[in-house]
């Protein structure tokens with residue numbers, strides 16, 4: 001055993017409620033409670049306790065114990081490949097994994113960059129959205145857009161605060177199981193919201209199904225919402241929160257819903273993809289939203305196909321499948337119901353709903369029927385796909401007896417006709433959707 005550690009003669013000084021030991025020989029330690037910290041850990045702790053450590057002494061500690069820059073994605077939703085770090089420039093790219101073709105989801109964490117300004121340069125296309133990256137300084141709980149000013153081509157720059165410890169950057173405002181749990185906690189004792197298990201994923205995770213509204217006795221109507229058929233499309237999750245808030249709210253609408261409607265929501269159809277930080281979109285051999293025809297390969301899709309026809313009992317009136325589109329371009333920056341070519345009768349009923357939505361909406365994100373109608377298809381083709389096999393959720397669900405219509409709704413990642421899409425504005429759009437739901441269901445009576 002080395003005797004080194006035993007021969008130091010530390011000078012102890014009491015700096016507030018911590019003790020700093022300094023051996024006068026460029027070695028130091030901080031004792032807080034039962035912890036004795038050296039090196040990087042000590043510097044990080046000294047920063048946390050910076051009101052008790054003089055700035056000059058903190059700088060000394062930092063000089064002797066440089067904190068190394070680490071970039072990782074080792075947490076739920078994380079996704080990044082770091083290629084190299086050269087000076088203050090980090091070269092990285094989104095991890096495509098089993099994605100067919102190019103996609104744009106990424107989500108990474110930076111530690112040990114306090115006080116530095118770093119440039120993050122993407123090397124596989126430009127996967128940065130139109131309001132720059134979303135940034136979180138609280139471990140992914142809340143997010144804000146950094147802004148387009150920070151972006152140059154496929155790179156963005158960020159000035160880390162002097163006390164920055166853990167800063168996350170993401171294509172959008174990441175929404176994971178932990179976020180759903182936080183939301184559900186608000187309603188823990190509410191008899192009008194219950195959480196059940198739809199199934200387990202291939203990796204053993206629980207796929208939740210939420211039931212909200214009238215949960216005792218027969219509801220007059222049922223409605224189904226599905227989210228994250230494509231794992232990365234997180235902004236739609238905030239819209240779902242908004243719909244649930246409206247159903248559970250102490251308002252006239254809320255009371256009406258709790259008397260007349262049972263809503264089922266599947267918040268993470270591709271739960272493994274969401275938690276693993278996959279793109280999910282265009283997953284090989286096909287993604288979750290292309291798994292509804294024939295023998296389904298994903299447990300959650302099998303469970304949906306098994307459960308929903310039974311649960312409906314002829315009362316499932318409509319279903320909405322919530323998505324996010326691409327990251328830039330006219331139709332990627334517009335709230336869109338892109339199914340006009342698919343099913344004439346379905347489309348006419350959807351139009352009734354959409355006119356109601358346009359009429360009752362009150363939030364900052366505005367749905368414009370005319371803009372939505374001008375859309376034909378993502379590839380510009382105007383072929384009517386009615387005769388194609390019903391591979392997608394929305395095509396499949398409308399084959400259930402009693403269903404009036406089903407549709408996909410596309411919530412842009414960052415910009416909706418000039419308005420910023422955020423957790424808050426997306427929730428407000430969820431409230432608007434709920435208002436339209438009530439109007440539509442009342443019109444059936």
Ligand SMILES: [Zn+2]
Nearest residue numbers: 230233323324
């Ligand atoms: Zn999608």
